[in-house]
Amino acid sequence: MRGARCLPFVAVVALLAGCGEDDAPSGPIPIGGIFTLAGPAEDESTVHGLRLAIDEINARGGVEVGDQRRRLALRMLDDEALPPTAVANANELVNQRNVVALLGPVKSTLAIPVGAVAERGGVPMITPGSTNPATTRGRTFVFRTIVTDDFQGAVAAAFARQAIGARSAAMFYDASSPYSTGIAASFRSGFERRDGKIVASGTYTPDQVSRTAGMRRLARSQPDVLYLPNPASDTASQGRRARTLGMRAVLLGGDTWAEQTFLRARAFRGSYHTAQWSPDLEDPRSLAFVAAYRRRTGDDPSQYAATAYDAAGLLAEAITRAGRAEPAAIRAALDAVDTYEGVSGRLRYFRGGDPVASAVVVRSTRSGTKVVARLTPESIAPEPTGQP
Incomplete structure (x- = not known):
C-alpha cells in the first residue's frame, strides 16, 4: 500500500489491521469465483492454488477487518469456457449472491466480458490469468495478478x-x-x-x-x-x-x-x-508455495496456480486495508496498492489494474x-x- 511496508498476504492476515466501523457486519465474507471446472480447458491447477490461499487465510482466523476477523467464503461457478456462461455467472454473483469481489476468470475471452459486468455492478474483480490489455482498459474495478x-x-x-x-x-x-x-x-x-x-x-x-x-x-x-x-x-x-x-x-x-x-x-x-513464474524458480517464497501445493495435490503448480494464490492474497490485503468488506472500499484499497509481494513475484501497480513484474x-x-x-x-x- 502507498507509504506502507508491503507484506505477503500470509503475514498481512496475521499482522495488519484496518480501520473498523461501529456495528460492522460479521460472519463470512462472500467472494465469487468464476473458473472453468470441467473439460479439456479446465482450470484445475488454478483453482487448487486459489483454494490453497483461501484455506490458509481461513486457518489463521480469516481476514482482519477492523476489530474482528472474518473468514472468506468462496462461491465458485463454472464458466464452461463459454463467454455467455461466464457473463451469466458474473451477473448471478454480483446481483443475486451479493459478493464483495470476483476472482477469475482465467481466459481473456471470458475475463473481458466478465470485467464489463464487474464494472457496471461496482464490484472489484481480480483475474489471475487474463493477459489481454483490453481486460482492464478503461475500467476502474478490474485488476490482475499477471503481466500483460x-x-x-x-x-x-x-x-x-x-x-x-x-x-x-x-x-x-x-x-x-x-x-x-x-x-x-x-x-x-x-x-x-x-x-x-x-x-x-x-x-x-x-x-x-x-x-x-x-x-x-x-x-x-x-x-x-x-x-x-x-x-x-x-x-x-x-x-x-x-x-x-x-x-x-x-x-x-x-x-x-x-x-x-x-x-x-x-x-x-x-x-x-x-x-511470469515457474515452479523451477529458486526463490524462498516461491519454494514454500510449491511445497504447500505439492503436499495438497501431489503435483507441481502451474503459473496460474501461483497467480491465483496471489489474487486471493491481494484481495485479503485490500479488505484489511479498507477496514470493511464493501466493494467500493475494497476497490479503493486495491487502487492504492504500490507493491504486493506475491509468490509469482513482486507485483508493482501504478494507480491501475495492471501489475509490472519480472x-x-x-x-x-x-x-x-x-x-x-x-x-x-x-x-x-x-x-x-x-x-x-
Missing part, C-alpha cells in the same frame, strides 16, 4: 535478439485469439525495434482442417526463430510440423506453453518460452525445463498492442 501480453511479447523479442542472437523471425498464430494476436503484435514490434527482421508471418483459425500450407510457407523463409504464441493443443502439433518440414529454427512461445507435456518432445528440445524465460531440455533468465521491467520496454 505487451510485456511478454517484448520479453520474447529481447531474448531472441540479445540471448539467442536471432536476426530473423517468423510467426504463426491464431487470428481469432486476442491472446495470440496481441502477443504476436508485441513480439513483432520489439523484434523490429531491435533491428530484427520478420521474414514471414502466418495465421490460422481453430476451424481450419489443414494448416500445413501456412507452415510450409514459413519453412521456406528459414528463420532463426519461429514464434508460436498459441494454445498448447495447437502448439504441440505446430512444433512437430515445423520439424517435419525441415525447419531448424529455435521455437519460441508464451505462457500457454508453461508446464505442458509437449515440452518433453524431441521437436521442442532447445525451445524457449516466457512466463518475467522468466524457460528452456526445454532433454531432462526437463530450466529457468535460464529473469528479466526485469526496467530492462524491457513493453510494446504497444495492435494488429501484427
Whole structure:
C-alpha cells in the first residue's frame, strides 16, 4: 500500500489491521469465483492454488477487518469456457449472491466480458490469468495478478535478439485469439525495434482442417526463430510440423506453453518460452508455495496456480486495508496498492489494474525445463498492442 511496508498476504492476515466501523457486519465474507471446472480447458491447477490461499487465510482466523476477523467464503461457478456462461455467472454473483469481489476468470475471452459486468455492478474483480490489455482498459474495478501480453511479447523479442542472437523471425498464430494476436503484435514490434527482421508471418483459425500450407510457407523463409504464441493443443502439433518440414529454427512461445507435456518432445528440445513464474524458480517464497501445493495435490503448480494464490492474497490485503468488506472500499484499497509481494513475484501497480513484474524465460531440455533468465521491467520496454 502507498507509504506502507508491503507484506505477503500470509503475514498481512496475521499482522495488519484496518480501520473498523461501529456495528460492522460479521460472519463470512462472500467472494465469487468464476473458473472453468470441467473439460479439456479446465482450470484445475488454478483453482487448487486459489483454494490453497483461501484455506490458509481461513486457518489463521480469516481476514482482519477492523476489530474482528472474518473468514472468506468462496462461491465458485463454472464458466464452461463459454463467454455467455461466464457473463451469466458474473451477473448471478454480483446481483443475486451479493459478493464483495470476483476472482477469475482465467481466459481473456471470458475475463473481458466478465470485467464489463464487474464494472457496471461496482464490484472489484481480480483475474489471475487474463493477459489481454483490453481486460482492464478503461475500467476502474478490474485488476490482475499477471503481466500483460505487451510485456511478454517484448520479453520474447529481447531474448531472441540479445540471448539467442536471432536476426530473423517468423510467426504463426491464431487470428481469432486476442491472446495470440496481441502477443504476436508485441513480439513483432520489439523484434523490429531491435533491428530484427520478420521474414514471414502466418495465421490460422481453430476451424481450419489443414494448416500445413501456412507452415510450409514459413519453412521456406528459414528463420532463426519461429514464434508460436498459441494454445498448447495447437502448439504441440505446430512444433512437430515445423520439424517435419525441415525447419531448424529455435521455437519460441508464451505462457500457454508453461508446464505442458509437449515440452518433453524431441521437436521442442532447445525451445524457449516466457512466463511470469515457474515452479523451477529458486526463490524462498516461491519454494514454500510449491511445497504447500505439492503436499495438497501431489503435483507441481502451474503459473496460474501461483497467480491465483496471489489474487486471493491481494484481495485479503485490500479488505484489511479498507477496514470493511464493501466493494467500493475494497476497490479503493486495491487502487492504492504500490507493491504486493506475491509468490509469482513482486507485483508493482501504478494507480491501475495492471501489475509490472519480472518475467522468466524457460528452456526445454532433454531432462526437463530450466529457468535460464529473469528479466526485469526496467530492462524491457513493453510494446504497444495492435494488429501484427
